[in-house]
Amino acid sequence: MPHVIERATTGRARCRGCGASIPKDTPRVGEAVPNMFAETDGAEATHWYHPACAAYRRPEAFLQAVEGTDIALPERDDLAAIAAEGVAHHRLPRLDKAERAPTARAACRHCRVAIPKDAWRIALLFWQDGRFAPAGFVHASCAPGYFETSTLLDRVRHATPALTDEDAAALAHEFAQT
Numbered sequence: 001m002p003h004v005i006e007r008a009t010t011g012r013a014r015c016r017g018c019g020a021s022i023p024k025d026t027p028r029v030g031e032a033v034p035n036m037f038a039e040t041d042g043a044e045a046t047h048w049y050h051p052a053c054a055a056y057r058r059p060e061a062f063l064q065a066v067e068g069t070d071i072a073l074p075e076r077d078d079l080a081a082i083a084a085e086g087v088a089h090h091r092l093p094r095l096d097k098a099e100r101a102p103t104a105r106a107a108c109r110h111c112r113v114a115i116p117k118d119a120w121r122i123a124l125l126f127w128q129d130g131r132f133a134p135a136g137f138v139h140a141s142c143a144p145g146y147f148e149t150s151t152l153l154d155r156v157r158h159a160t161p162a163l164t165d166e167d168a169a170a171l172a173h174e175f176a177q178t
């Protein structure tokens with residue numbers, strides 16, 4: 001089954017990227033994934049995403065779906081550029097969100113040093129077996145090294161809607177450390 005873009009027929013589906021519902025009649029991206037729970041081999045399920053969430057989190061599926069659609073996406077070129085970035089730097093889609101470390105227990109996946117309490121860190125998700133699984137953290141200052149790009153701020157802001165401008169400035173400062 002190919003990945004698709006269609007207008008949401010109901011407002012009930014939740015986006016697998018951000019967890020928010022996808023409004024009826026707005027475009028949504030459907031990724032065909034193996035259905036792990038089906039009795040028959042080759043069965044597939046569809047995971048729905050807001051177009052932007054798909055571009056950030058499932059870039060290959062987004063680009064394939066965009067190729068095959070005649071549904072007009074107003075922000076298509078911008079989203080295709082975001083997805084292309086995620087394909088070029090294959091760790092980028094793992095970026096879950098930015099947060100201040102609530103404890104000092106986690107070690108950075110990039111430098112292996114503990115992340116101090118209250119320091120900015122980037123949470124990671126690995127996509128495996130048809131779902132996103134929490135996969136640890138990197139120091140915000142290690143993020144450009146880990147993701148192999150320093151073009152991170154727009155992505156972090158999309159992934160972390162609660163960030164204030166002040167938070168974003170602090171993160172930009174961290175990303176510039178490397």
Ligand SMILES: [Zn+2]
Pocket residue numbers: 015016017018019020049050053
């Ligand atoms: Zn979403």
Ligand SMILES: [Zn+2]
Pocket residue numbers: 108109110111112113138139142
């Ligand atoms: Zn680190």
